[in-house]
Amino acid sequence: MTGRRRIRSTVLPRSLVRPARAGALSAGALAACAALVAGCGIVPGVTEGPGDDTITVMTWAPEDAGATTKPGMPAFAEAYGRWVNAQGGIGGRPLRVLTCDERDDAVAAARCARRAVAENAVAVVGSYSQHGDAFLPTLETAGIPYIGGYGLTHDEFTSPLSYPVNGGQPALLAGLGRTLADACGPVALVRPDTIAGDQLPPLLDSGLAAGGHDPSGDLRAAEAATSYGDTAERALEHAAAGTGERGCVVPALGDRTGIFMDSFRRARAEHPEVRTATVLGSVDQTVLDASGGASGPYEGAYVTGWYPEAGDARWDPMKEVVRAEAFGDNRIDPADAGVQTTWIAYTVLRQAVESLGDGEVTADTVTAALDGGLKVTTGDVTPTLRWKFQDTLASIGLPRLVNANVTLHVVEKGRLTAAADGFTDVTSTLQDAAL
Numbered sequence: 001m002t003g004r005r006r007i008r009s010t011v012l013p014r015s016l017v018r019p020a021r022a023g024a025l026s027a028g029a030l031a032a033c034a035a036l037v038a039g040c041g042i043v044p045g046v047t048e049g050p051g052d053d054t055i056t057v058m059t060w061a062p063e064d065a066g067a068t069t070k071p072g073m074p075a076f077a078e079a080y081g082r083w084v085n086a087q088g089g090i091g092g093r094p095l096r097v098l099t100c101d102e103r104d105d106a107v108a109a110a111r112c113a114r115r116a117v118a119e120n121a122v123a124v125v126g127s128y129s130q131h132g133d134a135f136l137p138t139l140e141t142a143g144i145p146y147i148g149g150y151g152l153t154h155d156e157f158t159s160p161l162s163y164p165v166n167g168g169q170p171a172l173l174a175g176l177g178r179t180l181a182d183a184c185g186p187v188a189l190v191r192p193d194t195i196a197g198d199q200l201p202p203l204l205d206s207g208l209a210a211g212g213h214d215p216s217g218d219l220r221a222a223e224a225a226t227s228y229g230d231t232a233e234r235a236l237e238h239a240a241a242g243t244g245e246r247g248c249v250v251p252a253l254g255d256r257t258g259i260f261m262d263s264f265r266r267a268r269a270e271h272p273e274v275r276t277a278t279v280l281g282s283v284d285q286t287v288l289d290a291s292g293g294a295s296g297p298y299e300g301a302y303v304t305g306w307y308p309e310a311g312d313a314r315w316d317p318m319k320e321v322v323r324a325e326a327f328g329d330n331r332i333d334p335a336d337a338g339v340q341t342t343w344i345a346y347t348v349l350r351q352a353v354e355s356l357g358d359g360e361v362t363a364d365t366v367t368a369a370l371d372g373g374l375k376v377t378t379g380d381v382t383p384t385l386r387w388k389f390q391d392t393l394a395s396i397g398l399p400r401l402v403n404a405n406v407t408l409h410v411v412e413k414g415r416l417t418a419a420a421d422g423f424t425d426v427t428s429t430l431q432d433a434a435l
Helices: 027-035 072-086 106-118 132-142 168-183 197-210 229-240 254-270 285-290 313-325 337-354 363-371 392-396 427-431
Strands: 040-042 055-061 095-101 123-125 187-192 217-221 248-251 275-279 302-305 405-412 415-418
Touching: 055 072, 055 106, 055 337, 072 095, 072 313, 072 337, 095 106, 106 132, 123 337, 168 197, 168 248, 168 275, 168 302, 168 405, 168 427, 187 197, 187 229, 187 254, 197 427, 217 229, 229 248, 229 254, 248 254, 254 275, 254 285, 285 415, 313 337, 337 363, 392 427
Parallel strands: 055 095, 055 123, 187 217, 187 248, 248 275, 275 302
Antiparallel strands: 040 095, 302 405, 405 415
């Protein structure tokens, strides 16, 4: 949620976003398909010929884009495709997994979406992009559901064709605020000076208020800064002010959080000790590894997440897929929230397709299954998932947010480790957010 993105405040009627799908591609669409092959992949060995019952889906993410690189998501999607096809497919149908390098670029994201349309994909599954306003209109026009996006953008929680599996940044910030209310003195929030960044303080403050804590200090930072020395100084001064209790600094700068933490590490030696805390999306296991692990600046930080810790036995089925089909593929880290989200998203896809029985599998029928009250179980890594057209949090502009459960972690020896048992449901906290 770091870009200056267009914020959607309304949900379009389904009749405006799900036109009838054409039975055949136009010559222009075929030309677009050929032009879009570069940067995209496909699971080898899967039949592509017309007339069969192959299910085509796409997964995209930035594969070589610096701090936002998420190559494990498309890599796991390919591994899942091989694994499910080795078991006979989904309901006896082969699964064809296309991948696309989103490059953390709006133009590339739009190209990926156009290729999904050209390839007649029935869904885009388990993908990562900060550019929802660039690709969701294309998917909506074609009626293609977006299942299990990473939860980075407001659009993912408003589009009627989006089926998120986690609560994104809204749930993470509300949950973090509730935790810090009991653990911190003054709290300084460092967030981007953007329209999307303006949404963050009310979310964090809703959790702080639920615990009887004063609102956070709202410190705006330039989105594309190459150094955050002045901002780090201001954050440290705010966190050390007042009661003498140990304050907390919360950087929520997305892919720029690492740059802030470099400045923060240099500045903190001249100030009283403070604690850091942040959320997935600003920090995950790949970021911890890249920043030095146990010797890095995040050691001891609180981090709110969506799922159980990586060592939990509930992830064993996902790890079995990796062992069977991607052993030695160092792009795939089972501790990475992107890989975990992709596993959950394909679990949703599989149950949606299986619910159709011998019926036709198209984008429309998959969407109808998801909209028709299908309850998806995920092995307890999330609550049972079910999407409604207007859900509980529609009143605050998040009608597609159906899973507001969060988990609390702490960085110990460079790894995200559970700091509390079970999930915390922050639905009621979000309902009180002053958005």
